[in-house]
Amino acid sequence: MNILAVYGTNYGQAEAVLRRIAAALEARGHTVHVHKGDALPAGLAVDGHDAVVIAASIVMGKHQAYIRRFVEQHRAALQARPGAFVSVNGAAPESDPAWRAEAQGYVDQFLRETGWQPRWTAAFSGALRFPRYGFVTRLIMRLISRQHGGPTDTAQEYEFTDWQAVDRFAAAVAAGLAGEPAGPGAADSPVQA
Numbered sequence: 001m002n003i004l005a006v007y008g009t010n011y012g013q014a015e016a017v018l019r020r021i022a023a024a025l026e027a028r029g030h031t032v033h034v035h036k037g038d039a040l041p042a043g044l045a046v047d048g049h050d051a052v053v054i055a056a057s058i059v060m061g062k063h064q065a066y067i068r069r070f071v072e073q074h075r076a077a078l079q080a081r082p083g084a085f086v087s088v089n090g091a092a093p094e095s096d097p098a099w100r101a102e103a104q105g106y107v108d109q110f111l112r113e114t115g116w117q118p119r120w121t122a123a124f125s126g127a128l129r130f131p132r133y134g135f136v137t138r139l140i141m142r143l144i145s146r147q148h149g150g151p152t153d154t155a156q157e158y159e160f161t162d163w164q165a166v167d168r169f170a171a172a173v174a175a176g177l178a179g180e181p182a183g184p185g186a187a188d189s190p191v192q193a
């Protein structure tokens with residue numbers, strides 16, 4: 001299948017998650033076109049793809065506005081083909097129930113705001129990349145991390161993403177797509193919840 005993959009990111013983790021999913025789909029024989037949501041090629045047509053995967057991360061309580069706009073603008077085309085939405089947020093172990101609840105809230109918020117009902121959704125924990133932040137952001141993120149019992153060494157980067165969970169999600173999407181007709185007819189396939 002010809003798959004469109006679009007991501008939004010501020011510090012790179014959502015891109016890394018999307019590229020991992022793309023690699024898993026390519027390993028199963030699909031062709032995946034990966035684009036950053038604020039640098040899309042002119043004339044990019046969702047219609048030219050059999051399926052779509054979109055990833056975005058949460059910074060200051062919101063997914064990237066350019067990803068929300070992309071989904072709103074292309075909602076009909078997105079809805080007409082199998083789609084997956086992935087949210088990357090927070091910096092806590094994914095086993096933490098408080099993280100899970102908040103992460104699901106971010107997914108729900110995105111679907112509510114955009115009106116898109118993708119077949120697959122997932123949330124993965126992100127990273128703390130202190131050296132990449134500006135001075136003030138680094139101080140604030142260190143303070144927030146300390147309040148939650150997280151790491152505070154601002155010389156380090158900390159990754160909380162459960163890559164095995166990402167791989168399981170990619171496998172579930174691939175298995176679902178395996179039951180899909182490829183080619184132009186895929187656009188007319190009903191999207192199941």
Ligand SMILES: Cc1cc2nc3c(=O)[nH]c(=O)nc-3n(C[C@H](O)[C@H](O)[C@H](O)COP(=O)(O)O)c2cc1C
Nearest residue numbers: 009010011012013014057058060061089090126127
């Ligand atoms: C400035 C800043 C603000 C953030 N705000 C939130 C937030 O409001 N809620 C949340 O769950 N995570 C928040 N995070 C955590 C990010 O979601 C996490 O670091 C993620 O890995 C960022 O993804 P990205 O690298 O793709 O931008 C914030 C991180 C930074 C650096």
